[in-house]
Amino acid sequence: MAGAERVLDVLDAPTEIRNSRDAETLQNIQGEVAFDHVSFSYGESVPVLKDVSFICKPGEMLALVGPTGVGKTTLTQLISRFYEPTSGRILLDGHDIRDVTVESLRRCISPVLQDTFLFNGTIAENIGYAVPDASMEEIEAAAKAANIHEDIQMMPDGYQTQVGERGLRLSGGQTQRIAIARAILRKSPVIILDEATASVDVETEQQIQKAIASVTGSRTIIAIAHRLSTIRNADQILVIENGSITEHGTHEELIALGGSYARMNRIQNNTDQDTGKPV
Ligand SMILES: Nc1ncnc2c1ncn2[C@@H]1O[C@H](COP(=O)(O)OP(=O)(O)OP(=O)(O)O)[C@@H](O)[C@H]1O
Numbered sequence: 365m366a367g368a369e370r371v372l373d374v375l376d377a378p379t380e381i382r383n384s385r386d387a388e389t390l391q392n393i394q395g396e397v398a399f400d401h402v403s404f405s406y407g408e409s410v411p412v413l414k415d416v417s418f419i420c421k422p423g424e425m426l427a428l429v430g431p432t433g434v435g436k437t438t439l440t441q442l443i444s445r446f447y448e449p450t451s452g453r454i455l456l457d458g459h460d461i462r463d464v465t466v467e468s469l470r471r472c473i474s475p476v477l478q479d480t481f482l483f484n485g486t487i488a489e490n491i492g493y494a495v496p497d498a499s500m501e502e503i504e505a506a507a508k509a510a511n512i513h514e515d516i517q518m519m520p521d522g523y524q525t526q527v528g529e530r531g532l533r534l535s536g537g538q539t540q541r542i543a544i545a546r547a548i549l550r551k552s553p554v555i556i557l558d559e560a561t562a563s564v565d566v567e568t569e570q571q572i573q574k575a576i577a578s579v580t581g582s583r584t585i586i587a588i589a590h591r592l593s594t595i596r597n598a599d600q601i602l603v604i605e606n607g608s609i610t611e612h613g614t615h616e617e618l619i620a621l622g623g624s625y626a627r628m629n630r631i632q633n634n635t636d637q638d639t640g641k642p643v
């Protein structure tokens with residue numbers, strides 16, 4: 365529990381972001397995320413995001429793709445209000461996120477980050493830290509849904525196996541599935557997935573995909589993917605280049621468009637130029 369508290373301290377660390385005076389507490393959020401002409405820059409430097417607009421309906425999966433450094437992670441951090449847009453608005457179920465308490469906003473969002481970290485403690489504690497009264501049954505159910513239960517059972521002490529700096533070291537894919545289990549257990553309406561790297565092996569990728577599939581439809585998922593196969597079934601795909609949305613549509617639509625997405629897809633899959641199907 366001490367470990368869990370330290371994690372929460374880090375997550376809740378005060379930033380320059382403050383609640384506005386009449387901030388309301390979000391309740392019964394369905395998970396609609398909207399960007400309304402959002403621009404953003406770190407400090408005085410050149411803008412990272414320029415006039416980004418989209419609406420992601422509750423339960424939809426929205427995917428962000430684009431070259432490294434274009435602002436994908438930054439975009440997702442704006443949703444949790446780690447930074448404020450320079451202009452434009454971000455809305456959750458129609459509430460401007462500046463008008464709600466930061467605590468209630470972040471309760472609605474579960475991040476599965478590029479480098480999720482496990483604190484020193486057991487696997488069960490690592491899955492359940494945000495839900496202190498979670499039962500073992502609930503923790504196991506979340507682990508099953510996140511497709512990590514079988515891995516845990518193979519570990520020396522199962523759910524009581526110590527992980528973290530001095531404990532068992534997990535693979536990147538296992539860590540990511542632990543983070544997905546956390547997100548499932550928290551029941552937050554919005555899950556943000558920042559895929560670790562394009563270099564995960566095919567088996568790991570399939571396991572993560574299965575974990576994601578178990579939550580699609582019930583939560584809003586905003587996913588940053590390097591491997592396009594992860595997001596083929598996304599309801600919307602945004603291609604971000606130079607801080608702006610340059611393409612927006614489904615996998616099929618963007619393949620038909622024949623632009624950057626189609627090109628990335630071709631490079632990754634060695635696919636047929638006309639049909640987008642693997643050759
Ligand atoms: N805290 C920060 N302060 C200043 N600049 C930053 C900060 N974080 C990111 N940047 C810059 O903002 C730009 C966008 O970074 P971001 O991490 O959002 O890119 P990304 O699309 O997620 O890249 P990747 O695919 O490599 O994860 C980059 O030029 C980066 O150097």
Ligand SMILES: [Mg+2]
Nearest residue numbers: 436437438558
């Ligand atoms: Mg990133």
